[in-house]
Amino acid sequence: MDYFLQQLINGVTLGSIYGLIAIGYTMVYGIIGMINFAHGDIFMVGAFVALILIVTLGLSAATPVFLLIFALILVLVLAMALTAVWGWTVERVAYRPLRGSFRLAPLITAIGASITLQNFVQISQGARNKPLQPLISGGFQLTDGGPDGTGFVVQLSYMQIIIIVTTIALMAGFTFLINKTSLGRSQRACEQDRKMAALLGVNVDRTISLTFVMGAALAAVAGLMFLLYYGVIDFFIGFLAGVKAFTAAVLGGIGSLPGAMLGGLLIGLIETFWSGYFSVEYKDVAAFSILAIVLIFMPEGLLGKPEVEKV
Amino acid sequence: MSNTMKSWDNNPVLKIEHLTMRFGGLVAINDLSFNVGRGEITALIGPNGAGKTTVFNCVTGFYKPTEGRLVMARSGGEKYLLERMPDFKISAQAKVARTFQNIRLFGGMTILENLMVAQHNPLMVASQHTVGGLFGLPTYKRASNEAVEKAKYWLERTGLIDRADNPAADLPYGDQRRLEIARAMCTGPELLCLDEPAAGLNPKESAELNELLMYIRKEHDTSVLLIEHDMSVVMEISDHVVVLDYGVKISDGDPEFVKNDPHVIAAYLGVDDDEVDTVEQEVGL
Known part of the structure; x- marks a missing residue:
């Protein structure tokens, strides 16, 4: 039971990171019906931006806690802003000129953008792993290993708490943004009928750009969390994380915001439990198998809406 | 002539x-x-x-x-x-506003939301492109209330006020036509x-x-x-x-x-x- 609890905590943490990335996939798919394959690399860029900021500010575990918290919030905001510029640029350069072109064209430029970002970071930052000494260590021990001290000790680290709480806060904020604000309404309107939205005075191009900006900002948060949690990044982390998050978005029902969150959580949990109870080598196989099974029985994903034919 | x-x-x-x-x-x-x-x-x-x-x-x-x-x-x-x-x-x-021969409502959104999308521009200005709106700026609140009032006005004129929170796709055909006109009018054409x-x-x-x-x-x-x-x-x-x-x-x-x-x-x-x-x-x- 203790072991189960530990896996649950780890799984939710991992799932939160996947969920944050998955939102970027699902929002972009929702609004322009395209898979933004460069999104995983935007996540990677976000992690690098965060690393550069942390190194520039000279943060380390020795920094006083109060200052560290303040600095990390600053890093978070700056990383979101800078990565958002990357997201915006990718949309502007690789996708907007091809809007209205045949469906495969933006898919190809997406792969191109992905390779470009990877290679750019590889050349500019080097191909080696970039380690970061843990900034936030320690945590709570939820169990003490039983009376004889031989049982399993369940740990909930401060870092895990930070990741889970930040994710919940961001997702709540995003749900509000999409459901209640004028920007969110116009995004949903563009999702359903872009031409009609334009006729009502919505600047469709700008709305699409903002969708990319929002997705990239969330990916930057995921990047920072990943960096702080695992303490090592390289130029290639975007690929696997991107594929996993994309899987999460599809599992939850692509185009659905709560679906992306749920999908991310599920993928994270499946992976962690599989590694915990069966084998680490086959964790990806497990995650993708579950995806395949769900899609066979629920082609729209868990929370996706079936495609409604337009009259 | x-x-x-x-x-x-x-x-x-x-x-x-x-x-x-x-x-x-x-x-x-x-x-x-x-x-x-x-x-x-x-x-x-x-x-x-x-x-x-x-x-x-x-x-x-x-x-x-x-x-x-x-x-x-x-x-x-x-x-x-x-x-x-x-x-x-x-x-x-x-x-200039228009409606379509084959109705083009945002079917998945509520009737009220359909009318609010049409007032996107004044709301975006009032909310400083969402940023001010998120911080609850008073100008935004006023603009937002005005937008809802305008929507209500047109819903009353078109007799759809009782169904304001229903998805637009659920309306019968004749009501959808009137809603489309109401939505076009909400842009202030x-x-x-x-x-x-x-x-x-x-x-x-x-x-x-x-x-x-x-x-x-x-x-x-x-x-x-x-x-x-x-x-x-x-x-x-x-x-x-x-x-x-x-x-x-x-x-x-x-x-x-x-x-x-x-x-x-x-x-x-x-x-x-x-x-x-x-x-x-x-x-x-």
């Missing part, structure tokens, strides 16, 4: 000048010119395939005309060349283009629609350009009728004039073979 100045030639809201639209070899509209009078209801009629919807598509930026000019003159005196504007500015700046608003309506709904259009023209200073096949609607409410056939204007005048125009009768009803010559002579072909 007499030579006296027609009301629609005096300070028209929309001047269509030598509009031509070609799709490859097909000429959908050929050198079409007419005026849409300010504060009037103008009907654009013609047999199927005459190019009526194409005119609308040019006016609202769906198509870029091959040739010609579309001059929108707002009541403040500003003039806009619609053929040069991106589609969203035609609504936001030139204040000076010219409202309606593509077959009475299509598929029963006689009672059709009469309600006439009433709504008369109200819009009277109370809101909105000029109306409509495509309609239902002659009872056209003859009853329009001030000015323009008839198209094969992309060419064949008649232009008040309803009484158009009704008796032999060109129009020939285009709609056709003529017997042995009458072709006489009619052609009469209409000067």
